[in-house]
Amino acid sequence: MSNDTSYNAVMGRKSEILKQATNIDFSQFEMEGIAFDYEKMMASIGYTFDQIKEIQQRQGVGDTPILELRNLTALARKCAKPGYGARIFIKDEGANPTGSFKDRRAVTSVYHAKRLGYKGVVAATSGNYGAAVASQAAALGLGCIIVQECYDSKQVGQPEILEKTRKCEALGAEVIQMTVGPELFYKFLLVLEETGYFSASLYSPYGIAGVETLGVELADQIRSITAKEGKQRDPDAVIVTHAGGGNVTGTTRGLRRRNCNSQVVAVSVNLKGLHMASDEHFNRKSFTTGHTGFGFPFATWPDRSDMPRSAARPLRYMDKYVLVNQGEVFYITELLANLEGLERGPAGNTSLSAAFALAQEMPQDNIIVVQETEYTGAGKHIQPQLSFARKNGLNITFGEPDTEVAGQSIVLPKHPTMIKAREVDLGKMRNSLIRNHLEHGNTTKDRLSKIELDFLAEETNV
Amino acid sequence: MIKKGTWVIIQKTILAPDQRPDNIPEDTKQTPLVMWVKGFLQEDTALGQPATIKTKMNRTETGTLQEANPPTLVDYGEYVPEITQIGTQAREILFSDI
Ligand SMILES: Cc1ncc(COP(=O)(O)O)c(C=O)c1O
Numbered sequence: 279m280s281n282d283t284s285y286n287a288v289m290g291r292k293s294e295i296l297k298q299a300t301n302i303d304f305s306q307f308e309m310e311g312i313a314f315d316y317e318k319m320m321a322s323i324g325y326t327f328d329q330i331k332e333i334q335q336r337q338g339v340g341d342t343p344i345l346e347l348r349n350l351t352a353l354a355r356k357c358a359k360p361g362y363g364a365r366i367f368i369k370d371e372g373a374n375p376t377g378s379f380k381d382r383r384a385v386t387s388v389y390h391a392k393r394l395g396y397k398g399v400v401a402a403t404s405g406n407y408g409a410a411v412a413s414q415a416a417a418l419g420l421g422c423i424i425v426q427e428c429y430d431s432k433q434v435g436q437p438e439i440l441e442k443t444r445k446c447e448a449l450g451a452e453v454i455q456m457t458v459g460p461e462l463f464y465k466f467l468l469v470l471e472e473t474g475y476f477s478a479s480l481y482s483p484y485g486i487a488g489v490e491t492l493g494v495e496l497a498d499q500i501r502s503i504t505a506k507e508g509k510q511r512d513p514d515a516v517i518v519t520h521a522g523g524g525n526v527t528g529t530t531r532g533l534r535r536r537n538c539n540s541q542v543v544a545v546s547v548n549l550k551g552l553h554m555a556s557d558e559h560f561n562r563k564s565f566t567t568g569h570t571g572f573g574f575p576f577a578t579w580p581d582r583s584d585m586p587r588s589a590a591r592p593l594r595y596m597d598k599y600v601l602v603n604q605g606e607v608f609y610i611t612e613l614l615a616n617l618e619g620l621e622r623g624p625a626g627n628t629s630l631s632a633a634f635a636l637a638q639e640m641p642q643d644n645i646i647v648v649q650e651t652e653y654t655g656a657g658k659h660i661q662p663q664l665s666f667a668r669k670n671g672l673n674i675t676f677g678e679p680d681t682e683v684a685g686q687s688i689v690l691p692k693h694p695t696m697i698k699a700r701e702v703d704l705g706k707m708r709n710s711l712i713r714n715h716l717e718h719g720n721t722t723k724d725r726l727s728k729i730e731l732d733f734l735a736e737e738t739n740v
Numbered sequence: 741m742i743k744k745g746t747w748v749i750i751q752k753t754i755l756a757p758d759q760r761p762d763n764i765p766e767d768t769k770q771t772p773l774v775m776w777v778k779g780f781l782q783e784d785t786a787l788g789q790p791a792t793i794k795t796k797m798n799r800t801e802t803g804t805l806q807e808a809n810p811p812t813l814v815d816y817g818e819y820v821p822e823i824t825q826i827g828t829q830a831r832e833i834l835f836s837d838i
Contacts, residue, residue: 452778453777461755693833
């Protein structure tokens with residue numbers, strides 16, 4: 279281990295540190311210029327789908343129920359034109375050990391770390407993933423350190439993130455809490471170097487392969503439910519909350535394993551105008567994931583993550599990308615509790631809010647599946663999150679959701695008919711992805727090779 | 741004076757404002773990058789003084805002693821009256837026949 283722990287020295291050792299901490303030599307996947315072999319990377323994990331399923335089942339991860347939301351469907355039908363209003367189902371990922379689909383993502387990574395002989399795991403996350411990693415590390419007897427972006431410069435934190443600190447600690451992990459800023463990565467690298475632990479990155483192929491089981495289960499469950507009703511069918515649309523892109527990527531890969539060609543709709547909460555690395559903006563948002571602050575940059579430049587090449591590549595997989603507003607998601611969270619008797623966390627309901635609007639554009643015999651829920655509790659709940667927003671001076675009112683200004687107001691829909699799914703121009707996102715590859719990728723020639731062009735075609739799903 | 745062996749939280753500046761990279765927002769760049777971490781205090785230390793701790797994973801960290809026995813502060817916040825109205829309206833729409 280080198281003694282120079284200055285920012286520049288440690289960042290300069292990034293590739294070595296990550297290679298040591300992942301046991302993956304990423305150079306083997308590089309092809310030519312900007313291109314790399316994504317499928318080769320996904321296959322390199324050395325576990326088959328069935329093995330991953332078995333590892334998950336040993337830990338009680340996955341096999342979550344699918345529930346039909348009959349009252350929300352009925353309400354959507356009251357809002358829709360006659361004959362419209364698809365059946366809305368939800369996959370209750372909140373039933374996983376730590377209450378979100380992130381358990382699927384942590385389990386293979388931590389298992390792999392144990393098998394390779396690492397003494398512990400490290401992850402940089404202020405979300406559900408931290409608890410998932412901590413839980414698996416506890417179960418396998420490994421050490422665990424979670425590095426969280428937690429506070430603004432006044433040491434004030436979102437209730438949702440503080441709940442994550444609590445949960446990680448409750449599961450035996452050490453939590454390092456940081457103020458806002460991308461240099462969290464520096465501390466993350468320092469900890470990896472100091473401990474020799476495994477980097478259980480959210481964006482590793484192990485993590486993403488773990489999400490594939492969700493897509494497979496979802497397809498199987500809908501087929502089984504509809505077969506029992508007399509006519510087997512696939513979901514017409516699967517709605518996925520999108521931030522860093524692993525959820526969209528893994529779920530769709532799972533659907534494809536079952537040759538299920540449902541339309542995949544990614545959804546983020548619109549936080550337009552708020553800068554994710556801004557100290558002042560940090561506590562003016564009420565969502566800490568599933569929002570455009572991650573959704574846009576990670577879709578258009580996946581390799582910005584803590585892996586040299588990210589296994590989460592959402593633009594390859596989404597058929598449509600829509601935005602909802604914070605007030606709409608809080609509102610639908612309350613409806614899920616009041617009309618279906620399911621109290622679940624707001625962030626996971628991002629896709630439910632969009633599904634409620636999209637169902638109204640689909641005929642009644644169609645099936646729309648909201649692909650996840652997440653747990654709820656103190657801190658991570660509509661009540662403390664809105665209370666915190668109000669304390670921070672945000673204006674909370676009933677009105678037309680389109681009038682919401684992120685960071686200034688939260689507008690709860692005055693009527694359920696006002697909930698909308700606003701489509702994002704995927705063409706623009708694809709252009710931006712290509713620009714990023716050309717800017718950041720290691721291409722030197724003035725013309726792209728055939729291999730590079732094919733790679734871009736796959737990256738943009740065109 | 742906080743006794744050796746007490747569970748405490750320390751604060752440490754990781755990067756001073758002038759050490760932070762230029763590609764971060766201006767407001768953030770005016771503040772230091774700060775870390776908080778918990779652990780067992782290694783020597784009797786007064787609050788606000790330099791301290792050494794052993795963390796949960798048995799790492800050594802140094803910083804300024806901020807608090808002993810740091811509490812968990814997550815709750816459900818203050819009552820937000822708007823929330824109560826949401827379900828009431830939806831039930832009216834759904835279960836009335838008009
Ligand atoms: C409950 C929940 N839903 C959705 C997401 C988004 O997943 P991804 O970051 O893979 O897009 C996250 C994580 O950020 C999450 O915790």
